Amino acid sequence: MTENSTSLELQGDIPPEDSPSAPPGSSPWTPSLEEWQTLLDGEPSYRLDQLWRGLYSEQLEPNEISTLPKGLRQRIGEHFKPSLDLATKQSADDGKTIKWLWALPDGSSIETVLMHYNRRSTVCVSSQAGCAMACGFCATGQAGYERHLTVGEILEQVVSAQRQAAEIDSRLSNVVFMGMGEPMANYDRVLESVRRLITDMGIGARKITVSTVGLAPQMRRLAGEGLQVGLALSLHAANDDLRTELVPVNKRHPIDELIDCCQQFRRTTGRRVSLEWAMIDGVNDRDSDADELASVARRAHAHINLIPLNPTPGWPTVGTPPDRIDAFARRLTDRGANATIRANRGTDIDAACGQLAGSVAKHKTGAQAVTLGPSPGTKGGRT
Numbered sequence: 001m002t003e004n005s006t007s008l009e010l011q012g013d014i015p016p017e018d019s020p021s022a023p024p025g026s027s028p029w030t031p032s033l034e035e036w037q038t039l040l041d042g043e044p045s046y047r048l049d050q051l052w053r054g055l056y057s058e059q060l061e062p063n064e065i066s067t068l069p070k071g072l073r074q075r076i077g078e079h080f081k082p083s084l085d086l087a088t089k090q091s092a093d094d095g096k097t098i099k100w101l102w103a104l105p106d107g108s109s110i111e112t113v114l115m116h117y118n119r120r121s122t123v124c125v126s127s128q129a130g131c132a133m134a135c136g137f138c139a140t141g142q143a144g145y146e147r148h149l150t151v152g153e154i155l156e157q158v159v160s161a162q163r164q165a166a167e168i169d170s171r172l173s174n175v176v177f178m179g180m181g182e183p184m185a186n187y188d189r190v191l192e193s194v195r196r197l198i199t200d201m202g203i204g205a206r207k208i209t210v211s212t213v214g215l216a217p218q219m220r221r222l223a224g225e226g227l228q229v230g231l232a233l234s235l236h237a238a239n240d241d242l243r244t245e246l247v248p249v250n251k252r253h254p255i256d257e258l259i260d261c262c263q264q265f266r267r268t269t270g271r272r273v274s275l276e277w278a279m280i281d282g283v284n285d286r287d288s289d290a291d292e293l294a295s296v297a298r299r300a301h302a303h304i305n306l307i308p309l310n311p312t313p314g315w316p317t318v319g320t321p322p323d324r325i326d327a328f329a330r331r332l333t334d335r336g337a338n339a340t341i342r343a344n345r346g347t348d349i350d351a352a353c354g355q356l357a358g359s360v361a362k363h364k365t366g367a368q369a370v371t372l373g374p375s376p377g378t379k380g381g382r383t
């Protein structure tokens, strides 16, 4: 893995999975259980359990885990610190929507959005700093690609959301990978995060949704993982000419290939894929668009989510008015497709779909190899 963070000139292309990523290990949520076992070599075996439980069941930073001896907490803290440094926090919708802008150790920045609904909460997490997919209507795509996030940087967003939800007596029930970045381009780290959300943080697999703009090989891979997570395909156009214009990666993975992936996902997991459709005035909201979309949805055995488009700087068009969205939804239903109009949350703090594009001043740090077990000549269990 390349450990330095640099910008890639890959607009509209797919960054390889080993493309620039933050130094691994800087977040305590990055190492796997096995890696922590090695790092804690020489400590009593129950220390590993105490650390893991503190990180994942109690959402504590290592220095807050009081069951660990002070010396061990200090040694862990010298090498592992939370990666997300709060830059700004905004709220909207009477406090029901919260958006964090985080500065990362290498100077990149990402955003996370938390939405509360009746004592349950959903967090929308970022999987990359920036995005290389270059979808023209998306603020993240307009800003360009910086790097993949580490497992720790992804999971810390969820930990922050869990802590925030608990403050208002809500429970974080859903996690959606629909923030900044293309999750499937950072597949291994996203999948490891998903597994830990399910196994260690108690989030139900069916309450986790991974979105993609249409990376077909990774969609097939996800179908074969044996997980019950949801898959959301950001479709936005149902013919290849228009879709390639809106979502450039369509040139590589056209609609027929994506329909095949949706069918396979349904066959293998028993779960319908959802087709995300940002309603763009005069672009993809005509009767002919509804007819094409209904046909694609029927073939893909998929459900459609209609999303009122949010304004973004740099994209000249506007969202479809509400009455025409209603008519579009009716036309889909009349043609045998299932469609839902999604409520828009957080528009006034740029926290809605397609609006995430964090930017903060950059600062750099480095990483180093560490072991955290007792110093040579000592035995574990110090308190």
Ligand code: SF4
Pocket (backbone or CB within 6 Å): 131, 132, 133, 134, 135, 138, 139, 140, 141, 142, 179, 180, 181, 182, 213, 234, 354
């Ligand atoms: S819509 Fe998604 S995939 Fe497209 S540029 Fe924005 S973040 Fe990337």
